[in-house]
Amino acid sequence: MPEFPEHTRRQMLAGSAVSILAMPAATAANAAYKASDDTFPYEVTRSEAEWREMLGEAAYQIMREGGTEQQRSSPLWNETGAGEYNCKGCDLKIYDSRWKTVIEDKGWLFFTHGEPNALLLGIDWPEGADPSDAKYDVVASVETHCRRCGSHMGHYFIVDGRLLQCINGISLNFEPAEA
Numbered sequence: 001m002p003e004f005p006e007h008t009r010r011q012m013l014a015g016s017a018v019s020i021l022a023m024p025a026a027t028a029a030n031a032a033y034k035a036s037d038d039t040f041p042y043e044v045t046r047s048e049a050e051w052r053e054m055l056g057e058a059a060y061q062i063m064r065e066g067g068t069e070q071q072r073s074s075p076l077w078n079e080t081g082a083g084e085y086n087c088k089g090c091d092l093k094i095y096d097s098r099w100k101t102v103i104e105d106k107g108w109l110f111f112t113h114g115e116p117n118a119l120l121l122g123i124d125w126p127e128g129a130d131p132s133d134a135k136y137d138v139v140a141s142v143e144t145h146c147r148r149c150g151s152h153m154g155h156y157f158i159v160d161g162r163l164l165q166c167i168n169g170i171s172l173n174f175e176p177a178e179a
């Protein structure tokens with residue numbers, strides 16, 4: 001299980017904004033998981049054109065191509081209100097606010113749990129890795145996606161000793177609880 005803060009801290013120390021963003025982007029470019037060519041029989045399916053039109057290009061790149069949004073680009077990253085986080089692709093409830101934790105120096109959404117039966121797992125290989133070579137297994141990330149429509153959510157990472165899901169806010173709609 002890759003330790004998320006190790007990557008980030010090392011790249012921050014290098015002092016390059018480009019390298020900070022290069023980690024998630026490189027992962028995305030080599031993602032083994034891609035919603036658009038997965039043959040799993042999802043309950044909700046759409047053509048690529050329909051997905052693009054529905055989601056818009058930015059969300060399409062993340063949710064259907066396995067990309068990673070920029071840090072703090074989603075207004076939900078530090079949302080702390082009570083409510084539900086639903087898949088933008090099919091409206092399935094994926095997370096509850098009770099499982100959300102804000103990690104100030106990261107800028108993505110972090111959850112300790114997903115809704116039971118809402119998520120499926122995939123594998124994302126780091127840049128340059130050969131998926132058929134077992135030596136890369138320890139550096140491959142556990143990817144999570146919606147079980148109803150296959151849209152990419154994010155990854156599991158170990159952050160400060162806790163196993164957390166690091167999620168793209170653009171993949172979710174937040175519905176505040178009734179006051």
Ligand SMILES: [Zn+2]
Nearest residue numbers: 087090146149
């Ligand atoms: Zn979905």
